[in-house]
Every structure is written in structure tokens, then in C-alpha cells.
Amino acid sequence: MTAVLEISGLRKTYRGRKGVRKALDGFDMVVEAGQVHGFLGPNGSGKTTTLRTLLGLIKPNDGRMAILGEEVPRRLPQVAGRVGAIVESPQFFGNFTAETTLSLLADAGGVNPRRVPAVLELVGLRDRAKDRVKTYSLGMKQRLAVASALLKEPKLLILDEPANGLDPGGIREMRTLMGDLAGSGMTVLLSSHILGEIQLICDSVTIISAGRRVAAGSVADVLAGHTSSAVRVRLEPGVDLLGAAEMLRAAGAVITIERDHFTVGNASNPAQITKLLAERQIYVSELTPVSADLEDVFLELTGTAPVDGASRQVDQVGTQGGWGQ
Amino acid sequence: MSLYTAETRRLSKRRFTRFFVLIALIVLGLLAGGTAYTHEKTTARTRAAAEAAADRAYQEQLGYAEQARQDCRKDPTSYGGNCDGISPPTRDQISAEQFLTPPFDFRADFPALVIAWAALLALVAFIIGASFVGAEWNSGGMMNLLLWRPQRLRVLSTKLSALLTWLAGLGVLSGAAWTGLFWLIATLRGSTAGMTPGAWQSLGLTGLRGLGLVLMAGAIGFGAASIGRHTAAALGVAIGVIVIFQFGLAIVLELARVRFYEAYLLPAWIGAWMVKSYDVVDYRAPCVYSATNSCEPPVLTITWQMAGGLFAAVSIIIVGVAMWTIRKRDIT
Incomplete structure (x- = not known):
């Protein structure tokens, strides 16, 4: 496959009164052609900084970036016509209508103005095209932002939180749209916090934390690389659940007791569980591996899982395994 | 070229632009209407009426003087004991001109109105220029545009x-309309006499300097708002300049008895630019003796070239800083 987007060793530091803060610390990313690529990271991890740097809005301190084989930011003017992007929240001049907004962008970018009604239809804003943008809801502005990104029929579409503010129906429409765009050969880089959506839509992901890449690859590979060794244990009705759990705990198992079952967190050999329980005449009715989803992997890798009674601060990253683990 | 077209369209479509142009046109219209209302062509009929009014006024004055004399004779003390000093004005002191509505003399009166047009348009140009880029920065439209055209200097300079x-077009059109309107007023309610080619040339040059003032004000407003990334930044600078550098500085300089202190203030330079020269007189300094005029205070003359140079330098510096900042800064 051809890489549509390549970033290596990207660094960006900000100097403030509290000293130097590394927003990007040698970040790497590769997005292959025709893929929908998820870009994940907690707040303040460097996602938006990466996208802004890639699009020439922020000057990096170091690193190499290329879009569609062209070095950026040096060759960005040449490649910009093939890249559609929305960065962070949709930002438009409120007193213009959606139609005027897109028509002005089409003029500025030398795009055929006939694309304007087509993209408004595509994102479901046809009937509100002549309304001023300031009357739009956040979700409608988001749709307009996507429309503006699609206006120039890009080869690479970069969307920063496109589902932000959308209702459930809108999120599903956006998911379908992403799929259709990818199906038409467009490469989509999608930054989102809605991990379920990412898992459904994306072929591959990059996870960033504290300005560094902590995982990358196909969704399946990333999940497989962080498969949980936990198993769920359910016993026959009437059996002493607490007693069985205590017995396993005494043998070194990490137990989490639930209402009608318990989970063994470090069951590298589940047969040991059945053996120990059977020796005490306790028989299991269910022994199921607990599979990790993208959210679990994300929380583990970024160290941002919540802990009861504690408030995690933005920019606060856990140590190995993350706090709360 | 497409970017230029888009930006021209964007500027024309902005409600703010339309609103301020409308306000300027209304103010100019009111000024023209007021001028037309307060001037009148002098005819035999109006002169006869003015003569009659002057006669009536003279007769009234005679009556008042006679009444005062009688009162004085009854009680001289209330008039200082001297009734001989009470005398009515002579007839030639009450002229018919005092009762004539003045005619609008195009040659004499219009240059001041060109200055009024330029000053108003310069104010509007400053606000429109500031808002044009300030609102784009503030709303995020500039960032959006830079995603489409990632050439910062090119985008800002376009x-x-x-x-x-656009301002030049507005200036030329409104200037032509302004001239035509007052030519009409002069024709109907005054005189267009004396408009020799030389007079037209002088008027044209005043108009061109006025247009220059409008463009420089627009560029300064644009530059200041771009540096501050907000319309309010330019308006704040303007208010700061007026409050601190005009009122505050004027007081401080006067208290400090600085020589030719007026030369440090903006109106002197605007005046010099528009009327070709402005004399700053230092009344506190020892007077200068000369053979023809015995003793006169020293004068510093600011020429239109000096004023033009200053305004051009300020415009270039502010626009230059705006270009430098957009090139250097991170856009967040």
C-alpha cells in the first residue's frame, strides 16, 4: 500500500511562564491510501497540534511530514487542493449563509461552484442552505464543516471530531458517509473520542499520548496486542461465590467480585481455575475470556482510566499501566 | 485571481460593510441637505427683501435709541449720568447682506466639504478595514481560509x-457623486463662478489627497486588527491614540511648555495633508522681528509632503508588522 500521510519524529514545544511544554515529542504516524484511519488520544495529548502542524497552521520544531508524497509544509500549497480538512470545532463567519460560505471557499480555492449544492445535499443541509450560519446548531455547523472539506473532492480527508455535536442519527449518517467516501477511494483520517465509532468505522488507528505514539496498526492488531488475560467465572447457583473467590485469591489470583460472578484478572492459564475449584467440589457454569475493546486499550495505553474518588487533570498521564490499573 | 475575487465578494457581502457605507452615505446626504437648506442664490427679489428687512431693523434700532434717551432723561443715573452717549447705529452699519441667505460659492466653499468627505470616509475605511480582517480572525474564518490556501502572506496581502x-472604488464613486451633488447645489442655490482649470486641478488634488487618507486609514485599521487578531484591537488602538496621544499628550506637552507642541498631535498633520500646509504657531516663544512685520511668534510649517511621508511610514510599518506576525505566529 502507498502511504498517503507520513509523519516521523514530529516535535513541537511551547514556551510559557511555567517553562517548556512538549506538545509533540517525536510523534510518528503513517496512513495508508484508501483507509479510514482513526487518530485517538486524550485531551491535551497532541492530536489537534498534530493536525494543525500537518496543515501548516503551526510550525513544528523538528520532524518530517509528507502528504500524498509531497513534503509539507514546504509543498503544502501544491497539495492543499487535494486535502480537505476540518480542525477542531467548525469555525465560520456567522452572518453568511451556508451557501455563501461554501461559495466563497470555492472561489478562493478555484473549485467549481456547482460543487456547493452537491456537498450541501450530501451532508443534509440542502433545505437550510440559505440560512445564516449563526442560526445553526453545533451539529449543523459540523455538517457544514464536513461539506467544506468535501468541496474540493479531496484525496485525503482530515476530520477532527466530526461527530461532535451530532445527534445519534447524525452520527450514524456520518459513519455511513465515511464508509462511502472510503469506498470511493478517499483516504480519511478521523480524530475522535467516540471509540465505539472508531472501532466500527476505521481500518487502522494511531493512538497518541503525551505527544508520542503509543500504538498504531490495524484495529484488529492493536486489539490483539492488548488482549486481556482476564476471564469471567460464574458458578452454579447456590455455591458460595465469596468463599470460592477467596480461595482463588489465596492462590494468587487477582479477583474482582461482581454481583453474580467474579473476574480473574491474571488468568494466564484458565485451567488452573477449574482445577483449584474442582478440588473443592466447586464447579463452574461459565468460564469466558474477557475481550478488550478499543476503549480498554485506549484507557490502558494512555493511562486515563478513571479512578473512584480521584479527579484526573488534563495533561496528567499515568505511569506504566496507568493509574487505576 | 480567484482568491482576490472571493475576498472582494466577501467584503461586499458583509453586513458590517454595507451598514457603515450606508451610515456614511446618510451622513454625507444630511450634510449636503443642510448645506442646500442654509444657502440660497441671490436674486433681485431676495436682495429687495433683504434691503426691506435691513430698513425695518434700522427703524427698530432708531426706536430703541429714542426710547433709551427718554428713559435716560427721566433717570440719568441708570445710564451713568451721560445721555449723550446714546446713539442709534448708522444706516450703513445694518447692511442688506446681514439679511441675505448666503449663496453656496462652489469655489470657495466646496474644498472644506471635500475635507469633510475624506475625513468621514477615512473613519469608515478604518472601521471596515479593521472588521474585514478582525472578524475573520475572531470567527476562525481566517484559519479556514488558510486550510484552503496555505500561503499566509499571499492570503493577507490579497x-x-x-x-x-474596494475602498478606492468607493472613494472615487462617492467623491464623484459628492462633487456632482454640490455642483448641483451651487447651480441651484449659489454660484459656480471662478471654476477655472486651475481651480479644478487644485480641487482634484485635494480629492486625491483625501482618497490617499481613506486608503491609509483602511490599511492602518486592517493592519492593526490583523496584528491583534480582532476588530476590537484596531478600535482599541484608535481610541488609545485619541485619548492618550491627543488629549493626554496635548495637556502634558502644553504643561511642559514644549515648543510647537501642536506638531506632535494628529490634527495638525491631517490638516497639513488636506490643505497642503499647516502652520504651527508657538505663541510662548520670544517673537521674531522682521523688517515688514515688527514682531511675530515663530511658526513651524508642516507641508503635505511631510504629512504624506509620515502617514505612509505609519501605514507601511503597521501593515509590515501584520505581515510579519502572520508569517511567524502559530495559528490556533
Whole structure:
């Protein structure tokens, strides 16, 4: 496959009164052609900084970036016509209508103005095209932002939180749209916090934390690389659940007791569980591996899982395994 | 070229632009209407009426004087004991001109109105220029545009050239309309006599300097708002300049008895630019003796070239800083 987007060793530091803060610390990313690529990271991890740097809005301190084989930011003017992007929240001049907004962008970018009604239809804003943008809801502005990104029929579409503010129906429409765009050969880089959506839509992901890449690859590979060794244990009705759990705990198992079952967190050999329980005449009715989803992997890798009674601060990253683990 | 077209369209479509142009046109219209209302062509009929009014006024004055004399004779003390000093005005002191509505003399009166047109348009140009780029920065529209055209200097300079061209168009059209309107007023309610080619040339040059003032004000507003990334930044600078550098500085300089202190203030330079020269007189300094005029206070003359140079330098510096900042800063 051809890489549509390549970033290596990207660094960006900000100097403030509290000293130097590394927003990007040698970040790497590769997005292959025709893929929908998820870009994940907690707040303040460097996602938006990466996208802004890639699009020439922020000057990096170091690193190499290329879009569609062209070095950026040096060759960005040449490649910009093939890249559609929305960065962070949709930002438009409120007193213009959606139609005027897109028509002005089409003029500025030398795009055929006939694309304007087509993209408004595509994102479901046809009937509100002549309304001023300031009357739009956040979700409608988001749709307009996507429309503006699609206006120039890009080869690479970069969307920063496109589902932000959308209702459930809108999120599903956006998911379908992403799929259709990818199906038409467009490469989509999608930054989102809605991990379920990412898992459904994306072929591959990059996870960033504290300005560094902590995982990358196909969704399946990333999940497989962080498969949980936990198993769920359910016993026959009437059996002493607490007693069985205590017995396993005494043998070194990490137990989490639930209402009608318990989970063994470090069951590298589940047969040991059945053996120990059977020796005490306790028989299991269910022994199921607990599979990790993208959210679990994300929380583990970024160290941002919540802990009861504690408030995690933005920019606060856990140590190995993350706090709360 | 497509970017230039888009920016010209954007500027024309902005409600803020339309609103301020409308306000300027209304103010100019009121000024023209007021001028037409307060002037009248002198005819035999109006002169006869003015003569009659002057006669009536003279007779009234005679009556008042006679009444005062009688009162004085009854009680001289209330008139200082001297009734001989009470005398009515002579007839030639009450002229018919005092009762004539003045005619509008195009040659004499219109140059001041060109200055009024330029000053108003310069104010509007400053606000429109500031808002044109300030609102774009503030709303995020500029960032959006830079995603489409990632050439920062080109985008900002295209915006500026679209603004200046648009302002020049507005200036030329409104200036022509302004001249035509007052030519009409002079024809109907005054005189257009004396408009020799030389007079027209002088008027044209005043108009061109006025247009220059409008463009420089637009560029300064644009530059200041771009540096501050908000319309309010330019308006704040303008208010700061007026409050601190005009009122505050004027007081401080006067208290410090600085020589030719007026030369440090903006109106003197605007005046010099528009009327070709402005004399700053230092009344506190020892007077200068000369053979023809015995003793006169020293004068510093600010020429239109000096004023033009200063305004051009300020415009270039502010626009230059705006270009430098957009090139250097991170856009967040």
C-alpha cells in the first residue's frame, strides 16, 4: 500500500511562564491510501497540534511530514487542493449563509461552484442552505464543516471530531458517509473520542499520548496486542461465590467480585481455575475470556482510566499501566 | 485571481460593510441637505427683501435709541449720568447682506466639504478595514481560509489589496457623486463662478489627497486588527491614540511648555495633508522681528509632503508588522 500521510519524529514545544511544554515529542504516524484511519488520544495529548502542524497552521520544531508524497509544509500549497480538512470545532463567519460560505471557499480555492449544492445535499443541509450560519446548531455547523472539506473532492480527508455535536442519527449518517467516501477511494483520517465509532468505522488507528505514539496498526492488531488475560467465572447457583473467590485469591489470583460472578484478572492459564475449584467440589457454569475493546486499550495505553474518588487533570498521564490499573 | 475575487465578494457581502457605507452615505446626504437648506442664490427679489428687512431693523434700532434717551432723561443715573452717549447705529452699519441667505460659492466653499468627505470616509475605511480582517480572525474564518490556501502572506496581502481596491472604488464613486451633488447645489442655490482649470486641478488634488487618507486609514485599521487578531484591537488602538496621544499628550506637552507642541498631535498633520500646509504657531516663544512685520511668534510649517511621508511610514510599518506576525505566529 502507498502511504498517503507520513509523519516521523514530529516535535513541537511551547514556551510559557511555567517553562517548556512538549506538545509533540517525536510523534510518528503513517496512513495508508484508501483507509479510514482513526487518530485517538486524550485531551491535551497532541492530536489537534498534530493536525494543525500537518496543515501548516503551526510550525513544528523538528520532524518530517509528507502528504500524498509531497513534503509539507514546504509543498503544502501544491497539495492543499487535494486535502480537505476540518480542525477542531467548525469555525465560520456567522452572518453568511451556508451557501455563501461554501461559495466563497470555492472561489478562493478555484473549485467549481456547482460543487456547493452537491456537498450541501450530501451532508443534509440542502433545505437550510440559505440560512445564516449563526442560526445553526453545533451539529449543523459540523455538517457544514464536513461539506467544506468535501468541496474540493479531496484525496485525503482530515476530520477532527466530526461527530461532535451530532445527534445519534447524525452520527450514524456520518459513519455511513465515511464508509462511502472510503469506498470511493478517499483516504480519511478521523480524530475522535467516540471509540465505539472508531472501532466500527476505521481500518487502522494511531493512538497518541503525551505527544508520542503509543500504538498504531490495524484495529484488529492493536486489539490483539492488548488482549486481556482476564476471564469471567460464574458458578452454579447456590455455591458460595465469596468463599470460592477467596480461595482463588489465596492462590494468587487477582479477583474482582461482581454481583453474580467474579473476574480473574491474571488468568494466564484458565485451567488452573477449574482445577483449584474442582478440588473443592466447586464447579463452574461459565468460564469466558474477557475481550478488550478499543476503549480498554485506549484507557490502558494512555493511562486515563478513571479512578473512584480521584479527579484526573488534563495533561496528567499515568505511569506504566496507568493509574487505576 | 480567484482568491482576490472571493475576498472582494466577501467584503461586499458583509453586513458590517454595507451598514457603515450606508451610515456614511446618510451622513454625507444630511450634510449636503443642510448645506442646500442654509444657502440660497441671490436674486433681485431676495436682495429687495433683504434691503426691506435691513430698513425695518434700522427703524427698530432708531426706536430703541429714542426710547433709551427718554428713559435716560427721566433717570440719568441708570445710564451713568451721560445721555449723550446714546446713539442709534448708522444706516450703513445694518447692511442688506446681514439679511441675505448666503449663496453656496462652489469655489470657495466646496474644498472644506471635500475635507469633510475624506475625513468621514477615512473613519469608515478604518472601521471596515479593521472588521474585514478582525472578524475573520475572531470567527476562525481566517484559519479556514488558510486550510484552503496555505500561503499566509499571499492570503493577507490579497485581502488587503481587495480592501484597498474596494475602498478606492468607493472613494472615487462617492467623491464623484459628492462633487456632482454640490455642483448641483451651487447651480441651484449659489454660484459656480471662478471654476477655472486651475481651480479644478487644485480641487482634484485635494480629492486625491483625501482618497490617499481613506486608503491609509483602511490599511492602518486592517493592519492593526490583523496584528491583534480582532476588530476590537484596531478600535482599541484608535481610541488609545485619541485619548492618550491627543488629549493626554496635548495637556502634558502644553504643561511642559514644549515648543510647537501642536506638531506632535494628529490634527495638525491631517490638516497639513488636506490643505497642503499647516502652520504651527508657538505663541510662548520670544517673537521674531522682521523688517515688514515688527514682531511675530515663530511658526513651524508642516507641508503635505511631510504629512504624506509620515502617514505612509505609519501605514507601511503597521501593515509590515501584520505581515510579519502572520508569517511567524502559530495559528490556533
